[in-house]
Amino acid sequence: MPDNPLITIRSEMMKLAPEFQAALPAHIKIERFQRVIMTAIQTNPALLNCDRRSLWNACMRAAQDGLLPDGREGAIVPYRIMGRLTAQWIPMVAGLRKKARNAGEISTWSCYCVHEKDEFSFELGDDPHIRHRPYLGPERGKVIAAYSIAKLKDGERSYEVMAIDEIDAIRKLSKAEKGPWDTFPEEMMRKTVLRRHAKSLPFSSDLDDLVRRDDELYDLKEARENPGRRQLPHSLKEFATMPEPEEAKDQTNSTPVA
Template structure:
């Protein structure tokens, strides 16, 4: 009797998808209630499929970046967050929209915003007992000019108004002590990094400053030269390393010559290995 052979897809996209599916229990434990595991995994896979560099990235760094975004409750959709490359390393990058989302969800802040000021804008701010800012962008028929500053504002539920303004020279000082001052987000996403920098300074004055500061601390794109790897980062890399073992087994399996009736048993075996690895992670 003829035997139908089954072929396993060992392409980078397929292997990454299998690993993400294996990480579902960890995602479920980390994600907030309003984001389902299915939605998060789907958005993460779309990000990988749309960026060939991510498909060839160091897998430990890729899975570590995805885990960090799950912990922060941010979707890697290019609006709330993105996964960016530093050489072969993938890193999580919360976008300013994602940061502002987290602040609004705290319930302590009625309004929050972070903006870039350009040379042809009309901009005025006052400090003292009544912090205030007036910002009128350049007319649409006029070029905005060069970026000269960034500012962040927040209005608390009790009506208090908070303001932080940073000149471009101050922002560049922060950039110059960054691990990635000459590449990655500071080159490709300067506006995002400038807005996050001034928002980080303002966040220290917000009621839930500890929570939002933790998110900034996990933002790899804001880490400075000499900053140590934190315990959570080591923990996430260990998880990625264990899942990488699953990938190695997937890639080592023969692609052909496998009877269709045996394929289901092998899939069950892979699931058992996944469960064992994830239980090891959850038990630590």
């Protein structure tokens, strides 16, 4: 009788516990981190079929970022790379906001999507401001924009607004045919404006690395070669302590698994 894959996963995870514990911040206990990992795997069984080393690398990246792969702070998503399933760690909006608060430079940081029936206006110049009154009916219409507002410790406010065509331009750079943009599109829209806004905010170096974490999920070569499209940063700092398999080094034709 073949082994239960969940039992095998749990056994491997227990062996890696010392490495995870060394990477985790003090406020996240290893027992909690392991429970969240198991819940994530049980919620998305496709992770059981991922290359095991990539799965543990994704978990290690989450630990080093000091975030939980709980679907809110971040998520571990299965991708198909050169015919082989690999796992990818993706920080989410709640995770970015949490790290920003912990960095101490930002008091509050929020981001929202704007729908067709919402009342929305914004101005730049000497007195920049955003006014947004969401429509409370059952049909708000399509998303037409997303925005981010940050209040710094000194009281200064910073804004970023992206129209839907700008957001779609970023979405089209994604290497994924199916994945987070299909599963939770508004979350990814909010994250897109958050990422752009982050480049003009005072961040610590580790938070900057976190914001750039999922650069590898986008076709940055295409963005650099298209002068009409705003470029994304292409430098990445490798956080994983275990090497990726050779197949995972080239993600040009990667396809996430829904």
